[in-house]
Structure formats: C-alpha cells, structure tokens
Amino acid sequence: MPATTPPAAPAASRIATILWAGAAMLVLACVGLGSIFYSTPYEQARALGRLTFNDEGFYRLRLALTPAGYGWLRALLAAGAMLGLVAGGWLHYTARPLAPMRAEIRRAFARTARWWCRLPLSARLLAGGLLGLLVVVRSWYMVYYPLGTDEVASYDYFVHQGPLAITSYYPIPNNHIFYNLLAWPLAAAGLSPRLAMRLPTLVLGTIGSGLTYRLLARLISLRLATLLTGLVGLVPVWVYYAAVGRGYFLQICLLQIGFFAVAELLRPASAYRHLSWLALLLTSVLGFYTIPTYFYPFVGLMLGLGGGYLLRARWPELRALVVAGLVIFVITLLLYTPVIVVTGLPSLVANRYIAAKTSAQFWPPFRAVLYETAAGLFGPSLRISGPAWLGGALLGGVALRHWVPAGPRQTLGLLAWVMLVVPIPMMTLQQVYAPLRTVLYLTFFGYLLLALLGRQWLPRRRLPSPWRWPLIAGLVLAIGGYRLARHQGQVRASRYETQQLEQAYQWLSRQPGRPAQPRRVWLNSPIHELFFAHYALQQPHPTTLRLFSGTNQGPRQPYDFVVTDNYYPQTAGRVRARYRLVYHDYLITIYAPRP
Numbered sequence: 001m002p003a004t005t006p007p008a009a010p011a012a013s014r015i016a017t018i019l020w021a022g023a024a025m026l027v028l029a030c031v032g033l034g035s036i037f038y039s040t041p042y043e044q045a046r047a048l049g050r051l052t053f054n055d056e057g058f059y060r061l062r063l064a065l066t067p068a069g070y071g072w073l074r075a076l077l078a079a080g081a082m083l084g085l086v087a088g089g090w091l092h093y094t095a096r097p098l099a100p101m102r103a104e105i106r107r108a109f110a111r112t113a114r115w116w117c118r119l120p121l122s123a124r125l126l127a128g129g130l131l132g133l134l135v136v137v138r139s140w141y142m143v144y145y146p147l148g149t150d151e152v153a154s155y156d157y158f159v160h161q162g163p164l165a166i167t168s169y170y171p172i173p174n175n176h177i178f179y180n181l182l183a184w185p186l187a188a189a190g191l192s193p194r195l196a197m198r199l200p201t202l203v204l205g206t207i208g209s210g211l212t213y214r215l216l217a218r219l220i221s222l223r224l225a226t227l228l229t230g231l232v233g234l235v236p237v238w239v240y241y242a243a244v245g246r247g248y249f250l251q252i253c254l255l256q257i258g259f260f261a262v263a264e265l266l267r268p269a270s271a272y273r274h275l276s277w278l279a280l281l282l283t284s285v286l287g288f289y290t291i292p293t294y295f296y297p298f299v300g301l302m303l304g305l306g307g308g309y310l311l312r313a314r315w316p317e318l319r320a321l322v323v324a325g326l327v328i329f330v331i332t333l334l335l336y337t338p339v340i341v342v343t344g345l346p347s348l349v350a351n352r353y354i355a356a357k358t359s360a361q362f363w364p365p366f367r368a369v370l371y372e373t374a375a376g377l378f379g380p381s382l383r384i385s386g387p388a389w390l391g392g393a394l395l396g397g398v399a400l401r402h403w404v405p406a407g408p409r410q411t412l413g414l415l416a417w418v419m420l421v422v423p424i425p426m427m428t429l430q431q432v433y434a435p436l437r438t439v440l441y442l443t444f445f446g447y448l449l450l451a452l453l454g455r456q457w458l459p460r461r462r463l464p465s466p467w468r469w470p471l472i473a474g475l476v477l478a479i480g481g482y483r484l485a486r487h488q489g490q491v492r493a494s495r496y497e498t499q500q501l502e503q504a505y506q507w508l509s510r511q512p513g514r515p516a517q518p519r520r521v522w523l524n525s526p527i528h529e530l531f532f533a534h535y536a537l538q539q540p541h542p543t544t545l546r547l548f549s550g551t552n553q554g555p556r557q558p559y560d561f562v563v564t565d566n567y568y569p570q571t572a573g574r575v576r577a578r579y580r581l582v583y584h585d586y587l588i589t590i591y592a593p594r595p
Contacts, residue, residue: 014320016095017274021281022327023091026084029335034077036163037338042070045164045342053157053171054533056526058549061171064344073341080334097274104275112214123222126469130226130476131213134233134242135206137484141243142198145491146498149527150174151245152534155193159183160537168342173353176247177335178289183245193538197245205242208253209233215260219412220452227472228451232444234480236487237376241440247290252441254290255297258283259419259445262301263412265317266308281324288332292348293438298328300422304415354432362431369433370424376436377443380486389446393421396449403456413452416445500585501531504563507583508532508545508590513560518543520558524550525565525588562591 037045042065049063091097116124147155153174158166166180179200187196209229216225232238241249261279264270280301287294302325309318339348371386378385396417404410423439513519523529529549536543548559554574555562562579564572565588572589579591
C-alpha cells in the first residue's frame with residue numbers, strides 16, 4: 001500500500017508547537033544556569049575579575065558585576081523557569097504538541113530504515129566508506145595537528161575554570177560557550193587538553209555529517225550527495241575545523257540541520273512540519289549560544305523562509321515565523337544574560353575584533369579580501385574562486401529559476417543561493433571583514449548550488465551503471481587527496497613551531513634559580529606568553545617560573561630571563577646592554593643578566 005502524506009497541520013497547531021518548544025527551552029536554560037548561579041556565592045563570581053587572560057599581553061578584566069545585578073540574575077532565572085513550566089504545561093494539555101512530533105519522528109526513522117535497506121550493497125559500502133574516510137582523516141588531524149592558540153586560550157580561561165567562567169566570563173571572543181560546556185566534563189574527568197577540546201568536535205561532527213548526508217540524499221539523489229559530501233568534507237579548512245577544539249564545525253552542523261528544516265518548511269505539503277519547526281528553533285538557539293556570529297547564516301535562513309512565504313502568500317506560516325523569531329531572540333538573550341550581568345554587554349557586542357572600519361579603511365581592500373576569502377572557501381586560485389563567488393551571488397538565482405525545474409530541488413538551490421549572497425551585503429553594511437572561519441559554511445552552499453546547476457548542464461547521456469560509483473569515488477579521493485597533500489606543509493610547520501615552544505619552556509624550567517623563589521621571566525612574544533602560561537597550568541606542582549608580559553620598549557627592571565621575539569630585533573638590541581644571550585631558536589632568543 002503506497003505511503004500517503006498526512007494533511008497539513010493548521011496554523012494554530014504550528015504556533016502551539018513553536019511556543020511549547022520555546023517554553024521547554026526556557027525551562028532547560030533557566031534550570032541549567034540556575035544550578036550554576038544559585039550554587040555560586042557572589043564573592044566567588046566576583047573572583048572571576050582576578051583571573052589573568054592573554055590578549056597580546058596579560059590582563060585582568062574589570063567586571064560589570066554588582067550585588068544587585070547578581071540578585072537580579074538569580075531572580076530572572078527563577079521567574080523564567082516558573083513561566084516556562086506554566087506555559088509548557090498549559091500548552092501540553094490544551095494543544096497536545098508532542099503527539100504530531102512523535103509521529104513525525106517515528107515516520108522519519110521508518111523511512112530512513114526502508115531507504116537504507118533498499119540501497120544496493122555497492123551504494124551502502126560506498127556511503128559507509130565515505131563517512132569512515134571523513135572520520136579517519138579528522139581523527140588523524142585531531143591527534144597529529146598541534147593545539148592552536150585559540151584552543152589553548154579556550155581551555156585555559158574557560159574550560160579549565162569550570163561552568164561559572166564558561167557561562168559568564170567573556171574577556172575575549174574565544175569563549176564559544178555551548179562548545180566549551182561540552183568540553184568541560186571531559187576536562188574535569190582528567191582528559192588531556194587535546195582530547196577534552198577535540199572529542200566533542202569529532203563525535204558531534206561525525207553525527208552531523210551523517211545526518212546531512214542522509215538529508216542531501218533525500219533531496220538531490222544519493223550519488224550527488226556522495227560527491228558533494230566528499231568534496232566539501234575533504235576541503236583542508238573544513239578538515240581542520242572538524243578536528244580542532246573550537247565551536248565552528250559544531251555551528252556548521254547545526255546550520256545544516258536548520259537549513260534542511262527551512263527547506264522542508266517551504267514545501268507546500270510537508271510531512272515533517274512540526275519536527276522542522278522544532279529543529280529550526282533548537283539549532284538556531286544553540287548556534288547563537290555557540291558563537292554569536294551565527295547571525296550571518298541566521299539572517300540568510302530567515303530571509304529565505306520569509307521570502308518564500310511572502311512570494312507564495314502563505315500568511316499563516318509567516319505568522320508562525322514571526323513567533324519563532326521572537327522565541328529564538330528571547331531564549332538567546334536569556335542564555336547570554338549571565339555574560340551581560342557579570343562581564344558586561346560591551347565585551348559581547350563591541351569587542352575590537354568586530355569593530356567597524358571607516359569607509360577609507362574598508363573599501364579599498366574590500367575586493368581583495370573577498371577574493372582571498374573565496375580562495376580559502378572554494379579553492380586555491382584567487383582568479384577563479386573570487387569571481388565565481390561574486391558571479392554565483394549575482395546570477396545564481398536567475399540560473400536556478402531558468403535551468404532547474406520547479407520543485408524541491410529548485411527550492412533547495414534558491415535557499416542555498418540566498419545563503420551564498422547574504423554575507424556580502426552584511427559585511428558592507430557593518431563595514432567589517434568577516435574572518436574565513438565565520439563564513440566557512442559558504443563552502444557547502446556554494447558546492448550545493450554548483451551541483452544542482454551542474455546536474456542540469458551536464459550531457460544527458462548517462463554513464464554505464466558499473467562506472468558511476470567508481471567515478472564518484474575516484475573524484476572524491478583524487479581531489480580531496482590532492483588538497484590535503486598540499487596542506488601537509490602547513491601541518492609540518494605548525495608541529496615544528498609547537499616543538500620550538502615546548503623546548504624553550506623546558507629549557508627555562510630546568511635552569512637553576514634563587515632558593516624558594518620563582519624565576520622572573522620577561523616575555524616580549526605574544527605566542528610564548530600564551531603557551532608558557534598554558535604549560536605552567538599543566539604542571540602537577542607549582543611552577544618555578546613567574547611570567548611577565550613585555551612591550552617593545554624592553555624590560556625596565558631586573559629579570560632572571562628575558563625572552564624576545566626574533567621578529568623584533570630592535571627590542572633585542574636594547575636588551576644586549578644588560579643581558580647576555582643564553583638560548584636561541586627559530587622563534588625567540590633568551591637572555592640572562594650579565595655576571
């Protein structure tokens with residue numbers, strides 16, 4: 001008996017689902033944060049201001065926290081939990097929103113199981129092999145690629161300090177709050193910084209890649225999904241962020257799920273409308289809580305969904321979208337309230353990394369910045385990838401409407417095109433250059449747009465069936481392998497730099513000093529300031545080194561050792577008058593006082 005699509009849910013049911021999901025998230029957020037701040041005395045929260053962080057020098061943050069603000073935060077969390085419980089309970093007994101969601105989840109699992117069982121053995125082997133290949137490559141990077149500066153800062157200043165610091169301490173944007181909360185139990189269990197920071201990315205990234213692969217196969221065919229997943233997944237910058245301990249790849253996985261939820265909501269008769277709204281709400285809130293830069297793709301999703309509803313005059317769904325946007329805004333604001341109360345709003349929205357440039361600073365290099373970003377996203381050639389991004393942004397929508405027949409694939413392509421376009425006007429309006437890692441998701445949408453158009457442009461003559469899967473596997477392995485091989489030089493350079501850092505720290509740690517007094521070390525190298533403090537934090541006993549941050553003027557009082565960056569020879573020249581050279585490597589030179 002053929003499967004039938006259930007009738008569309010009424011607008012009131014959709015809004016009830018959105019409100020119930022918002023109430024549930026409100027309860028979870030308030031109870032989770034309340035368990036931290038109700039068990040933490042004010043004095044302990046105030047002690048966050050005594051933590052030392054590194055931002056090209058050692059600093060302490062002047063907190064915005066006050067006793068009244070701390071009491072207000074606790075009251076807000078208690079009131080939010082009560083409101084969420086009352087609203088969620090009332091919606092549960094009046095609108096019964098869980099019943100359709102449970103039915104849609106069961107239907108999705110059943111259809112996926114039937115789809116997998118019907119695949120030929122060759123297709124299943126290749127799909128499993130592709131995901132296995134991605135896991136192997138990411139695991140190799142996780143083990144072999146050394147910890148980066150951002151990972152070290154995230155671990156030392158947030159994960160190592162515990163949930164209080166993670167949820168409220170925001171001196172620098174390294175605090176990817178949701179991701180650091182996932183890493184904290186692993187660090188508390190005694191795992192090394194490398195495993196504690198990187199295992200969440202590996203595990204959740206693998207789940208996200210598998211789910212995205214399945215959703216792509218459902219909408220654009222299994223072969224095209226295999227080719228697209230393989231080519232995008234083996235882009236070096238994607239492999240890097242899928243292995244390192246940062247929130248960017250988790251955010252990409254959340255975005256991809258939200259993207260497919262929006263594509264499903266745009267279908268006239270969707271079988272998964274309640275589940276899609278839930279997925280959109282949850283991924284948007286968690287995306288923002290991971291990194292605030294989720295605003296870039298979120299605008300694209302909202303424009304794509306809202307524009308689709310407007311063009312088709314689907315007014316009830318448009319009202320549901322407005323309600324969903326308000327729910328996302330309220331829950332996100334609540335989650336960041338501890339940061340606002342403890343650290344202060346300027347640290348969150350006005351830090352120097354997102355400061356707007358003047359027109360004279362922004363416009364002259366703008367095209368060069370776009371081309372360089374495109375080269376990192378889509379390929380090594382500035383001459384090809386830059387114009388391709390701009391050309392796709394300008395003409396991609398017209399090409400899709402002209403060449404791709406109306407239906408789910410055209411809707412998917414138009415939504416991908418919107419995602420590809422949005423960052424360019426947003427950067428111009430903000431007059432801020434978006435770093436490559438914040439728009440990393442564009443690789444997926446650019447390749448998806450190209451795949452959908454290429455499917456129509458390629459000759460209609462089909463290859464013999466036995467050649468199709470080997471050709472896809474060969475393309476993925478050849479292109480991905482070539483790209484990763486080119487990237488190995490950067491991997492080796494990073495390992496060599498880390499070896500130099502470790503050797504210099506070990507040399508300093510072995511030097512004799514004054515009895516019962518730590519050796520005073522003046523550092524004029526930001527990367528050594530960060531890593532030396534990290535190495536000291538990992539020592540099982542109190543360190544024998546006391547680190548001081550330097551400036552380009554040189555040390556103004558006696559120190560046991562002076563560390564100068566080899567890129568600043570003028571500083572070394574001023575040091576030589578009072579100190580003698582005792583250690584030298586590729587990165588730094590260390591001096592000790594003359595006898």
